Amino acid sequence: MELRILGCSGGIGTEMTTTSLLVDGDILIDGGTGLTELELDEMKAIRHIFVTHSHLDHIAGIPMLLDSVFDYIREPVVLHARAETLRALKDHIFNWQIWPDFSCLPSADAPVLRFEEMKPGERIQVGNRSIEMIAVNHAVPAAGYRVQNGVGSFAFSGDTTSNEGFWTALNRHDALDMLIVESAFPDEDRELSSKARHYCPGLLAADLKKLRHRPQLFLTHLKPGSEERIIDQCRDQIEFLDVQRLCGGDRFTL
Structure with missing residues (x-):
């Protein structure tokens, strides 16, 4: 099992990015600004995202990640989180005001993102x-x-x-x-x-x-x-x- 630390700082700045851990190339734990360390091909390989909580430093990179891989996804990326975290993401991020709702794009039958309560x-x-x-x-x-x-x-x-x-x-x-x-x-x-x-x-x-x-x-x-x-x-x-x-x-x- 390979673990790569994309970001782990408590803030941002030169050579500092926030929390995101990559497991074996296909699993993310949190999606902070550390996601900017990935090449496009590496982003395309991610299949599951496990989110710890809804604070911005742990989720800020996820909307942009989905946008970057939108044209390449054939099966939805599955985002796992507590029910309260999923509700916060739906209400405050993927709400068409801050960012498009990728759970129904390009269509509800074939979305880029699937929320799964854990x-x-x-x-x-x-x-x-x-x-x-x-x-x-x-x-x-x-x-x-x-x-x-x-x-x-x-x-x-x-x-x-x-x-x-x-x-x-x-x-x-x-x-x-x-x-x-x-x-x-x-x-x-x-x-x-x-x-x-x-x-x-x-x-x-x-x-x-x-x-x-x-x-x-x-x-x-x-x-x-x-x-x-x-x-x-x-x-x-x-x-x-x-x-x-x-x-x-x-x-x-x-």
Whole structure:
């Protein structure tokens, strides 16, 4: 299983794009501005998009992606998300005001996009990959995902703060090779972090003690300008795991 990090920053700027993960070339997890890293042929190969939540930094690239591949799609791209996320996308993005409704273009019988509701705890099989949705605690209804094939597994928290469900769900499995988890703010912004329902190093360190696995740990969604401070604070408090910073362009084989 090949994992390519298209974008993972908490903001935009030179060499910074927002969250989007590509699995084996045909599965996207989130569709932020990191999608601009793909060539057209790579965009055409995407068949499934699993969205964590409706915030703009995680979905901004999806409308443009669909527009770019419109003439080449013979079967709809399937967008999987919680019911609340699908409703937000339909009401506020694919509503003909902000962007065309690709779920009925070029026709309702043969659309470019198909929405498919996914519930927390549900697993979907795509080829030899099993994708499990896990509810998390964020400012809007949100989810993380655990992805597994016959050889390896990784989990992505999406945007979240302190919770029990994500860690309980991961502990139900026998193994976890890689964990990508957010830590958006440094500890001095803990009050803001709690209001926005994001992790800061102290909150993340406390929650990681709930995990019985010892995976590779990569931090994502770091606020621009605070990256090194967040990483240093996490390393000071998470002594039982090797803390690494996730970067756009990273590639992993599981």
